[in-house]
Amino acid sequence: MRRGTDHARVTNPTRSSQDAPWGPLAAQRRFAVTADQDWAPEWATEALLQWAWEWDVPLHVFQTNPSPSLDGAAGSGTVTRGWHPNFFPGSTHGEDESAVVRHMAGFLPGVRTVRSHGFRESYLAWRELAGAGIRFDSQFPSAFAGHLVPAVHATGIIRLPVWFEDDLWLRLFPHATDVSRLRPALGAPGLKILNVHPVHLALNCPSMDYYDRRRAEIYRPDSDPDALVHPGPGVRDVLEAILLAVRADGEKWRSFEDLCDESADLLSDSADLAVLP
Structure with a gap:
């Protein structure tokens, strides 16, 4: 396994979950790894999957387009998946928000998570996503900030x-x-x-x-x-x-x-x- 070099311990402040509106998600730490496919060539997707396997980390991939590698990994339970729609003008996913959501539902049905390409969003797009069964997003790119909690x-x-x-x-x-x-x-x-x-x-x-x-x-x-x-x-x-x-x-x-x-x-x-x- 390939190893990094900087791995000093980090502190873990404690706080009563009763004092935190989001309970343990605010009072404790939760670590997860996700990826944005972004039309990656298959060799890059395969390298990502190999890396996640070597490091033994659960991986959730937000997918832009069909991929045999991701299909195989999802079929074996190696990864979970969500949508990575492109809502920018000129998108190959569709000419407007409803078309983009229909496109995503057509090639990757049954998922419940989303992160949009470039973090682009609007209330109209999110209303369409919610109507298509999306229940969770991972959309806000923080300034590498502590104390992050969910929002609705x-x-x-x-x-x-x-x-x-x-x-x-x-x-x-x-x-x-x-x-x-x-x-x-x-x-x-x-x-x-x-x-x-x-x-x-x-x-x-x-x-x-x-x-x-x-x-x-x-x-x-x-x-x-x-x-x-x-x-x-x-x-x-x-x-x-x-x-x-x-x-x-x-x-x-x-x-x-x-x-x-x-x-x-x-x-x-x-x-x-x-x-x-």
């Missing part, structure tokens, strides 16, 4: 914010692999949902510039992945340092779907977290 959208969709977004790290801290700046928030109570992209992980991108300069070649059918991989430290090392820090502290990585269920149970037991019809 006006459509009734329960929102689980993102703690670490790999391409935001690559934009904000290019070529950085030291995770010490993340430790205070990592040790604080709340949701710690990581989001990765297959291409960034497979190539171990050190910056968005590295990815942008290779974008055309990455998506060519005859591309050579080995020639594209960054030879030095990159975002995969950052992710692995976080995984090691969490495990060194005695915590475990949970299924994103389990976090959804826990959030729904807490909401159903509360009278003041949301007022819905």
Whole structure:
């Protein structure tokens, strides 16, 4: 198994769950790994699945398009899946919100989670998603913040914010692999949902510039992945340092779907977290 190098223990402040409106989700820490497919070539998707297997972390993939690798992994119970619709103008998913949702329901039916491409959203889109059976999103990209808790959208969709977004790290801290700046928030109570992209992980991108300069070649059918991989430290090392820090502290990585269920149970037991019809 490939290992990161920065895995010092993190602190774990305690707080009574009775003092936290979201109970243990606010008073304790919850760790999960998700991924945005983003039309990744199959070799990148396979690298992501192999990485998750090697590190023994449950993986929830928000999917943009059909993928034999993801079909196989979902069929074997290796991953769970949600929608990753593109609501931007000119989207190949559809010309408006209702068309995009119909498209997603057509190729990946029966899921209940969503994260939109580029985090683009509107109330109209979320109303369509709720009508199609979506119950949870992971939509808000935080500033690597502690004390993150769920929230309830006006459509009734329960929102689980993102703690670490790999391409935001690559934009904000290019070529950085030291995770010490993340430790205070990592040790604080709340949701710690990581989001990765297959291409960034497979190539171990050190910056968005590295990815942008290779974008055309990455998506060519005859591309050579080995020639594209960054030879030095990159975002995969950052992710692995976080995984090691969490495990060194005695915590475990949970299924994103389990976090959804826990959030729904807490909401159903509360009278003041949301007022819905």
